[in-house]
Amino acid sequence: MFSNKESFKTSFLKRLEGMYGKVFKDSTKREQYQTLGNMVREYMSSDWIETNELYRSDSNKQVYYLSIEFLLGRLLGQNLLNLGIRDVVVEGLNDLDIDLEEIEEFESDAGLGNGGLGRLAACFLDSLSTLNLPGHGYGIRYKHGLFDQKIVDGYQVELPEQWLRHGNVWEVRKPDEAIEVSFWGNIESRNENGRLVFNHNATEKIMAVPYDLPVVGYETTTVNTLRLWNAEAAHNPPHHDVLRYKRETEAVTEFLYPDDTHDEGKILRLKQQYFLVSASLQDIVSNYRKKNHTLKNLHKEVAIHINDTHPALAIPELMRILLDEERMSWDEAWTITRQTMSYTNHTILSEALEKWPIHLFQPLLPRIYMIIEEINERFCKKLWEKYPGNWNHIENMAIIAHGLVKMAHLAIVGSYSVNGVAKIHSDILKNREMRNFYEVYPDKFNNKTNGITHRRWLIKANPQLTNLISETIGTDWLKDPYQLIDLKRHAYDPALKEKFDKMKQERKAILAKRIFEQNGTIIDESSIFDVQVKRMHAYKRQLLNVLHIMYLYNRLKEDSNFKIHPRTFIFGAKASPGYYYAKKIIKLINSLAEKVNNDSEISKVLKIVFLENYRVSLAELIFPASDVSEQISTASKEASGTGNMKFMMNGALTIGTLDGANVEIMEAVGRENMFIFGLTAEEVQCYEEKGGYYSSDYYHHDSRIRGVIDNLVNGFFPDAFGEFDPIYDSLLGEGDQYFVLRDFSSYVEAQERVDKAYYDREKWREKALINIAHSGYFSSDRTIKEYADDIWGIEPVGIRI
Incomplete structure (x- = not known):
């Protein structure tokens, strides 16, 4: 049924009429999606049965x-891609005046x-x-x-x-x-x-x-x-x-x-x-x-x-x-x-x-x-x-x-095996958190750095970049993501950098359109898209990001000579229903967005967007459009992270702490192609074990910090009296568990480096291409091979290798 577009169209129309008892012209988009989904599942069923039979007999x-x-x-788009039938389906649906992307929206x-x-x-x-x-x-x-x-x-x-x-x-x-x-x-x-x-x-x-x-x-x-x-x-x-x-x-x-x-x-x-x-x-x-x-x-x-x-x-x-x-x-x-x-x-x-x-x-x-x-x-x-x-x-x-x-x-x-998910995480388990067990079972502990599937997060999510890479280094990387490293030798090519910039702008326009449709916010597509999307938790420090935006707002209001490249800050996060503090951070982000976006002068330079109901399908729009990847967890707290890999694979540059897989990303791309800041894991652990950190000292000795902390309680948010007292108390009264104020100055300095670097667009594109080139290591194919060889002891038994 998928051998060519004519065969597909005939099968599609026959199946739709049989399933819903109506002619094609009377069908809904949802019925078209359901019909196509059923056809795809049926198409793979013979291989599914054969695979199961092989496993039973092997x-x-x-x-x-x-x-x-x-x-x-x-799953529709991913299955079409993996089965190699997407082009036939797109061509057949186009003949029927159906947009595949439009009916994909009917899949939850x-x-x-x-x-x-x-x-x-x-x-x-x-x-x-x-x-x-x-x-x-x-x-x-x-x-x-x-x-x-x-x-x-x-x-x-x-x-x-x-x-x-x-x-x-x-x-x-x-x-x-x-x-x-x-x-x-x-x-x-x-x-x-x-x-x-x-x-x-x-x-x-x-x-x-x-x-x-x-x-x-x-x-x-x-x-x-x-x-x-x-x-x-x-x-x-x-x-x-x-x-x-x-x-x-x-x-x-x-x-x-x-x-x-x-x-x-x-x-x-x-x-x-x-x-x-x-x-x-x-x-x-x-x-x-x-x-x-x-x-x-x-x-x-x-x-x-x-x-x-x-x-x-x-x-x-x-x-x-x-x-x-x-x-x-x-x-x-x-x-x-x-x-x-x-x-x-x-x-x-x-x-x-x-x-x-x-x-x-x-x-x-x-x-x-x-x-x-x-x-x-x-x-x-x-x-x-x-x-x-x-x-x-x-x-x-x-x-x-x-x-x-x-x-x-x-x-x-x-x-028989206990593994962490990044080198630094596994070392912390062995040397600190699970040290007692490591002493008893040293042979059990090992590391398997996380990975992501480039089939979802690059080939499917970003066809524009996929085509650009294939035009540049050929198509071998599609099956072997390690081959992305070949892109590195082209990273200095002015023509490629120009094409990359055009691709990035196209993806930014796509995301900007979705933001307008979902939030009603018009954003500057030429601004820096600075993105933090992940689960809302205190240790991931969305709060540090927000306090920095508040600082920028104050500085722009107070100093007419202060200039920065226009920046759009994009957030996406869910807080667990019972996580009171995390919900306060979400409210703070949205209150700040209302203030900033409605300021006629400041909104020309800063915009804040909180995209509700962050999920995989939304992430597939966000990662390809991003310029800056916020990976700013307190060092030693993030086991690995995988969002950092998805951003990297799509050419966003990381601003981050030396935490989780950020460390290995830095080892791959070089410190000069990231923006590293903040305490190290060892310094955090030293504070936790020996004390010596007093957040109030930073409040009293840094006017930038004092200004944004006071903004939480001094009427800066006129309709939120008392709303952010718990955040204020967590930073000053409760000791700032995740060292937000300790890392604030270093974070501001790193963001200034981001701003300066973005003005040199040629160099920025070069850094982005180097990040993409090194992203192949962070493929889940590599991770799974390591699990299969080192832990599970399983071997390929597929029908066709």
Whole structure:
């Protein structure tokens, strides 16, 4: 049906009429999208079936990637690109007077993630398929995802994310493969032939119903699977209140990250996590049993990867299966489990290293808690042998302590590999945050610097730059992003720099149009597009960016001789519903935008845009248009970052701290092609350990800082009296945890270097091209090859390599 445009048009019209019972001229754009989506899914189905059959018959090792998030974005355009049929479809639709980009707008971004964690998982799935590696994803099919963000009077308002309102053309529901997951109840033990056997009784069961999505590789016939679980009521629920049971069951897969401010929300989050791992582990074991009579060699054919701590309950769940269902001994089950599980740590922030109160955990998951208790007891016994009498050391490393179950500790103890996601992050884990564990398990720890798929973030998102690169260095880089380095020798070519500038202006015009349509704000397309788009969090320091804009505003108002290149500051971020402080930062950004954008003089030089409901499809417009990439987290706090790589790949220059993957980007492109500022990770850690930082000193001794801090409370925002007191207090009264004021002067100086550098457009374009040339290293293909070789031990088994 996609062999040529005539064949495509015939199939498209026939399918549309058959699906909707109407002629083409009466069809809607949504119906056209649904028709095309169904055709594409059907087109890849034979390869999907063949890939699954190959995996069932092949004895090679396979990896199962467990993640609470998969931030896929829209799939139509990506699938057309990977299948190599986009040109045929565009030509055929054009003949029918249909714009592909217009009907793509009718696809919702899949509400399956929030930020970098979920987007990384999506990039990894893309690379697994493209590299013909046997890899499966397991996640949750959230009905509403996180939330739809609306900005009302400058405040974030959360609305249910209705991404499934019109269905999901890519998914296949498989109710016959549903799996029971058990909660609550009680545990009875009995002696059976000299062995202690445990029964989980009086449980509340819910059904995990799988929905499968195909993950197609680029120019290959490998189609892997992302299996998403939906929580549904059991057929005969043993529950006295059926309506309550139904509501509680549906709540398990209703929202990503339920608010865990109170115990009810904590229980729901924990329930959600166990639901994911129990359904997934049972499914993995069931598939393995179809090929093998015993699970004794499970670890030789199966690798299970835990993406952050959310799926860490996979460790005790596999132990439960091996102990209670397979009747293995503890030692045998533990050996298999530890040789099967690997874990990626994504944070050093203590609040993000999950800890569950025992009084909630034990009643909900009684058998799992028993197993974790036993793991902890045996682990602490070994620690006692290594550190006899050192109770404090053992207490700090224990999996269960102070009434809490510590998931990061469980993940480390129960896996054979623990990796960070950037060199500096992995070093911090080994030398500081997880030093105690590194001393016990030095061979477990390793680094796998994150990567992004250039197929989504360059080839699909930026066809103008894609064509320019291919015209310059050929097309080999499309399959091998390392080949982008060939662009470096052309970076000094005046003709190429001129073409690059024209391409950038075209992309800026596209984004400016979207900003006007969405916000009603007219922006100067010749201004510097200075962009910070990422999850709203104090350590990411959107506040530092805002205080700098306030400083620029004050300086421009006070000093008529102060001149800067026009600058458009673009923000995009969601704050977690319960994150009060982050919501205040969003309100501050929008209040400042209202003041600046409505100042008739200043708005000629400065504009501020907050793009609500930041998501993958919006990001695909933002990255290609950006000039400056804000990567300004407090050094040592950002594990890696992947937005920094997407900006770099699209020719934006980084202003950033030496944090996360910024360090490796600098090593690749050279310090002269970035704008580095601020404290180093070592300096931050020194302050945290020894003290000596007093934010009030910077307030009193720097008039620039004093001016912007006072603006938070002195009526600078006339309609926001008292609104920003919590921000003021956090910076002065509470010690400025993330060193915003300490780094302010260095940040201002770096921004002055940005402004000066942009005036030399020839040199700026050269720096941008050098960044693009070095971006190939930061491909998720490279990252996945490293995982496959160094951690999982899997090899390509695709149909066509």
